[in-house]
Amino acid sequence: MVIDRRYMGHDMGGWHVESPARIEVLARMLEEDPPVPYRAIEPRPATDEELAFVHERGYIDLVRSTAGKTVPMDADTTAGPKTWETALLAAGGFLESLDRIMDGTVQNAISLVRPPGHHAEPSRAMGFCFFNNVAVGAEHLLRRHGLGRLLIVDWDLHHGNGTERAFYERSDVLYFSVHQSPLYPGTGAARFFGHGEGHGYNLNIPLLSGKGDADYLTIFEKILAPVAAQFGPELILVSAGFDIAAGDPLGGMAVTPAGFGRLTASLMAMAESTAKGRLALVLEGGYDLPALREGVREVLRALGTERDSPSPGGGSPSPSLRLELEEPLRIFRRKWDIPSA
Numbered sequence: 136m137v138i139d140r141r142y143m144g145h146d147m148g149g150w151h152v153e154s155p156a157r158i159e160v161l162a163r164m165l166e167e168d169p170p171v172p173y174r175a176i177e178p179r180p181a182t183d184e185e186l187a188f189v190h191e192r193g194y195i196d197l198v199r200s201t202a203g204k205t206v207p208m209d210a211d212t213t214a215g216p217k218t219w220e221t222a223l224l225a226a227g228g229f230l231e232s233l234d235r236i237m238d239g240t241v242q243n244a245i246s247l248v249r250p251p252g253h254h255a256e257p258s259r260a261m262g263f264c265f266f267n268n269v270a271v272g273a274e275h276l277l278r279r280h281g282l283g284r285l286l287i288v289d290w291d292l293h294h295g296n297g298t299e300r301a302f303y304e305r306s307d308v309l310y311f312s313v314h315q316s317p318l319y320p321g322t323g324a325a326r327f328f329g330h331g332e333g334h335g336y337n338l339n340i341p342l343l344s345g346k347g348d349a350d351y352l353t354i355f356e357k358i359l360a361p362v363a364a365q366f367g368p369e370l371i372l373v374s375a376g377f378d379i380a381a382g383d384p385l386g387g388m389a390v391t392p393a394g395f396g397r398l399t400a401s402l403m404a405m406a407e408s409t410a411k412g413r414l415a416l417v418l419e420g421g422y423d424l425p426a427l428r429e430g431v432r433e434v435l436r437a438l439g440t441e442r443d444s445p446s447p448g449g450g451s452p453s454p455s456l457r458l459e460l461e462e463p464l465r466i467f468r469r470k471w472d473i474p475s476a
């Protein structure tokens with residue numbers, strides 16, 4: 136696991152929900168009451184070359200130029216004096232976790248970093264994100280570790296427009312996002328299914344608010360699992376947003392701490408069957424501090440547990456789920472064999 140109080144250095148102002156306190160509550164939980172023993176992975180700054188896997192050099196230089204200053208980058212995204220160094224450490228911390236997975240030190244890892252990344256585009260900061268940590272990590276695995284097929288699962292409340300854009304025309308990285316819609320950033324319709332070589336490798340499931348554990352678990356087990364089995368990723372990366380938690384101020388979803396544990400167990404089972412168990416999560420959103428802390432606690436508990444079978448439970452799916460999944464399923468079945476539930 137990667138966590139470091141230096142991730143508190145990036146600060147967008149006292150009232151911003153994407154606050155240093157997010158790392159503070161996690162660090163304190165891990166110091167006072169860790170759910171399982173874990174191996175700490177020391178973060179390092181990402182290099183320009185690594186960021187340039189995804190980002191344009193001019194944009195990297197632009198973010199660098201904000202060091203020591205306060206510079207608005209987008210309506211809700213501001214670089215502060217320490218944002219540049221913190222963002223480097225966020226991407227680099229995730230890369231370090233991937234290296235420890237690839238060298239066999241650990242089988243899975245979660246990187247509890249800030250700022251988050253999945254909205255960041257090649258030359259644009261947006262949605263509290265500066266560098267796209269998960270996309271930089273995927274490129275690192277392809278280019279430096281020679282992997283050929285990666286699955287990125289994005290369970291954050293919001294669609295990861297930056298990650299979609301990074302891999303939209305490619306078949307080596309399959310992007311699977313479940314997100315509330317309509318909501319920021321407005322992208323993520325199911326019809327955006329990839330383009331060219333990438334056609335069929337960008338899977339979006341927009342959902343109305345109100346979904347809980349059973350809805351997410353149904354989607355993971357009935358749709359994602361068969362796609363993952365056919366695609367055969369060599370490592371599964373996860374944009375782990377805890378803004379789908381019940382009580383999050385930005386969202387209307389209702390996932391419980393136990394639900395985050397079950398989703399993690401479900402992904403561990405997929406990783407076990409195709410990816411030698413290799414699973415790497417990176418923190419994205421999650422703005423209700425107690426929900427963030429308890430969600431992360433259950434994810435850690437799941438990651439540290441020898442898996443039997445993912446525990447069922449969490450009640451029944453929402454009555455509207457079947458209808459909401461009709462269009463995504465019709466589109467996904469052009470490429471993937473997904474049995475009827």
Ligand SMILES: [Zn+2]
Pocket residue numbers: 291292293376378419420421
């Ligand atoms: Zn989010």
